[in-house]
Amino acid sequence: MIRQFALPTWGSKMTEFITAILTSLSSGAIYALMALAIVLVWRSTRVINFAQAGQAVLTTYIGYTVIQRTGSYWLALVVAVISGAIIGAVIDRFFMRPIFKRVKSGPIVMIAPVVATLGLLGIIQAIIGFIWGLTNQSIEAPVSTGGYKVMGKVIAFSSYNLLVLVAVAIAMLLLTILFQRTNIGLALRASAYSPEIARLSGIKVDAVRTLGWAIAGASGGLAGMLYIPGYFLYPNAMDLLLVFGFVAAVIGGLESLFGAVAGAMILGFAINFSTTYISQKLFFPTAFIVLVLVLLIKPSGLFAAKKSRGA
Amino acid sequence: MSKQVSTKKRTLLFVAFGWVLLLLGDRVGDLELYQGSFVATYALAITSIILLTGYSGQLSLGQSALMAVGAYAGALTIFNAGLHPIIGLFMAALVAGVFGLILGLIAARLSGPYLAGTTLALAISLPTLANQFPILGAEEGIVFDVGLPPARFGEDFSQYKWFFWISALASLIMVWFIANLLSTKYGRTFRALRDNPIAAELSGINVGRLKVTAFAISSGVAGLSGGLLVMLISGVSPSAFPLSLSFALLGGAVVTGLYNLKGVILGGLVLVAIPEIADSLVSRIGGSEGFITTLPGFLVSALLILAVVFTPNGPGHLIKRHHKK
Numbered sequence: 210m211i212r213q214f215a216l217p218t219w220g221s222k223m224t225e226f227i228t229a230i231l232t233s234l235s236s237g238a239i240y241a242l243m244a245l246a247i248v249l250v251w252r253s254t255r256v257i258n259f260a261q262a263g264q265a266v267l268t269t270y271i272g273y274t275v276i277q278r279t280g281s282y283w284l285a286l287v288v289a290v291i292s293g294a295i296i297g298a299v300i301d302r303f304f305m306r307p308i309f310k311r312v313k314s315g316p317i318v319m320i321a322p323v324v325a326t327l328g329l330l331g332i333i334q335a336i337i338g339f340i341w342g343l344t345n346q347s348i349e350a351p352v353s354t355g356g357y358k359v360m361g362k363v364i365a366f367s368s369y370n371l372l373v374l375v376a377v378a379i380a381m382l383l384l385t386i387l388f389q390r391t392n393i394g395l396a397l398r399a400s401a402y403s404p405e406i407a408r409l410s411g412i413k414v415d416a417v418r419t420l421g422w423a424i425a426g427a428s429g430g431l432a433g434m435l436y437i438p439g440y441f442l443y444p445n446a447m448d449l450l451l452v453f454g455f456v457a458a459v460i461g462g463l464e465s466l467f468g469a470v471a472g473a474m475i476l477g478f479a480i481n482f483s484t485t486y487i488s489q490k491l492f493f494p495t496a497f498i499v500l501v502l503v504l505l506i507k508p509s510g511l512f513a514a515k516k517s518r519g520a
Numbered sequence: 521m522s523k524q525v526s527t528k529k530r531t532l533l534f535v536a537f538g539w540v541l542l543l544l545g546d547r548v549g550d551l552e553l554y555q556g557s558f559v560a561t562y563a564l565a566i567t568s569i570i571l572l573t574g575y576s577g578q579l580s581l582g583q584s585a586l587m588a589v590g591a592y593a594g595a596l597t598i599f600n601a602g603l604h605p606i607i608g609l610f611m612a613a614l615v616a617g618v619f620g621l622i623l624g625l626i627a628a629r630l631s632g633p634y635l636a637g638t639t640l641a642l643a644i645s646l647p648t649l650a651n652q653f654p655i656l657g658a659e660e661g662i663v664f665d666v667g668l669p670p671a672r673f674g675e676d677f678s679q680y681k682w683f684f685w686i687s688a689l690a691s692l693i694m695v696w697f698i699a700n701l702l703s704t705k706y707g708r709t710f711r712a713l714r715d716n717p718i719a720a721e722l723s724g725i726n727v728g729r730l731k732v733t734a735f736a737i738s739s740g741v742a743g744l745s746g747g748l749l750v751m752l753i754s755g756v757s758p759s760a761f762p763l764s765l766s767f768a769l770l771g772g773a774v775v776t777g778l779y780n781l782k783g784v785i786l787g788g789l790v791l792v793a794i795p796e797i798a799d800s801l802v803s804r805i806g807g808s809e810g811f812i813t814t815l816p817g818f819l820v821s822a823l824l825i826l827a828v829v830f831t832p833n834g835p836g837h838l839i840k841r842h843h844k845k
Contacts (some may be wrong), residue, residue, distance in 0.1 A: 308829060319632060327767050328822070364650075496640055500638055504629070505629075508630055
């Protein structure tokens with residue numbers, strides 16, 4: 210994203226270039242967390258979860274409250290991730306599943322999950338407004354947000370950006386281990402690949418789906434706690450992040466976790482480079498142009514599964 | 521699935537409804553006329569969504585962007601080219617339709633979530649493009665002035681009544697046109713496409729072309745409603761078309777029922793009435809600032825979820841359910 214503080218005088222082209230790369234990486238990392246949250250839910254339940262923006266912001270508010278009480282960002286981070294997982298699981302079990310039981314046929318099947326999650330988004334944001342009010346809150350970053358010095362110039366990349374990158378890298382690593390090395394991961398992949406066969410093999414598909422929502426919720430909670438410091442916290446704070454996460458997920462093909470990360474990085478680089486080198490105003494249009502270009506070449510995204518399983 | 525009404529009968533119905541509106545318009549105040557204009561405008565926008573999603577099975581989250589295209593086209597026609605407002609509204613529909621045709625060529629290749637993602641990205645990026653070009657007036661936007669009502673209507677004829685006449689008439693004509701279109705061969709092929717694209721293709725329907733056609737017509741309708749919307753708020757700017765407008769309209773379409781156009785006015789009414797209801801509710805019970813400002817959003821969202829859960833196929837479906845099978 211565009212960092213809010215003013216950049217110091219553009220020294221050399223080199224500093225500018227390095228800055229662009231580093232900011233691309235750190236914004237791409239945040240998009241990646243949201244994209245992962247979208248993909249995890251899509252894989253397990255065929256729902257584009259627009260409520261994710263609300264879930265993530267709600268968990269960030271919970272984190273904010275923890276910081277207010279204890280003063281510890283790290284404790285808040287842990288609480289936010291865990292509560293994100295719980296909220297995700299609760300939403301799937303007590304909201305999405307009953308709706309899917311009722312809505313089975315007609316074109317509404319395509320639109321019902323979208324409308325239901327949009328409605329849920331509105332409700333979550335309203336509840337946040339009821340509880341915490343609408344004024345902007347802020348979360349202090351745990352480490353310095355002042356830019357590093359490269360060749361005597363201060364660049365728009367700070368210890369905090371580095372922390373974001375490291376945190377996201379660790380999260381990716383944990384997810385990869387979970388999916389590739391554990392039985393739970395195998396169950397998750399099997400249920401996403403073919404629910405019927407997975408069920409026949411004795412996997413509790415419904416429980417696994419709820420688990421998918423929980424992991425997605427945790428990912429969103431992490432995204433919120435990493436994104437909000439440096440910005441403000443308000444009920445709609447993560448709406449745009451959700452859109453970018455969704456766009457990144459679509460670029461990556463919606464199916465693959467790797468695709469989500471790759472799509473997010475492509476988006477991060479495209480946006481930061483076009484805003485650095487062409488015009489600040491290209492922030493949003495770049496996202497659209499990249500998406501359309503990718504979809505014109507590959508209508509199902511870059512890393513879509515070869516076999517269509519019917520959306 | 522629903523019994524067909526003949527074109528003549530439908531035309532008579534629309535004329536009768538228009539007559540009722542005309543009589544009603546003389547008997548209510550300016551505020552009601554103004555709200556009525558919004559109802560007509562939203563109903564038209566919802567029509568464009570029903571045509572696209574309910575009939576051709578394409579889910580668009582970017583209807584607000586297409587409305588913006590129409591609004592800017594109309595405003596430029598009136599403000600910069602100095603042409604008659606009616607031509608402005610016509611251009612709103614035409615330019616948005618052509619834009620939708622181009623977009624539809626891309627969209628036809630995409631399925632479900634991919635199209636949703638693309639249109640969503642369009643909805644957030646297109647309005648910001650207006651800031652790029654000075655002729656579009658950047659953040660302040662440009663005025664959209666339909667002018668005073670013609671003198672021959674007399675002194676008592678208020679500006680709001682003029683708004684109401686224009687928006688109600690434009691919406692009636694457009695919905696009448698779409699309703700007729702959908703009762704022809706096109707309507708049947710659209711439904712075939714929606715219900716089973718593969719079977720439709722095997723029956724010799726050119727699925728790609730049909731999707732593009734639907735997208736273009738829907739965009740034209742959305743463009744006209746965009747033009748009407750900025751007429752009501754007297755100017756067009758990027759902030760007039762937030763993403764939340766797309767979502768609200770989608771909600772209106774679900775409340776209306778995606779299958780048919782009969783309830784579009786209900787959808788429009790709901791979108792206009794909810795904030796009013798929330799306002800009066802809040803003034804009665806009071807509450808914190810957060811509560812007051814978020815209540816309308818809460819009500820709309822709750823209504824959306826209730827609509828999906830209890831009448832997933834529209835209110836009409838509840839009545840018709842026993843006819844099925």
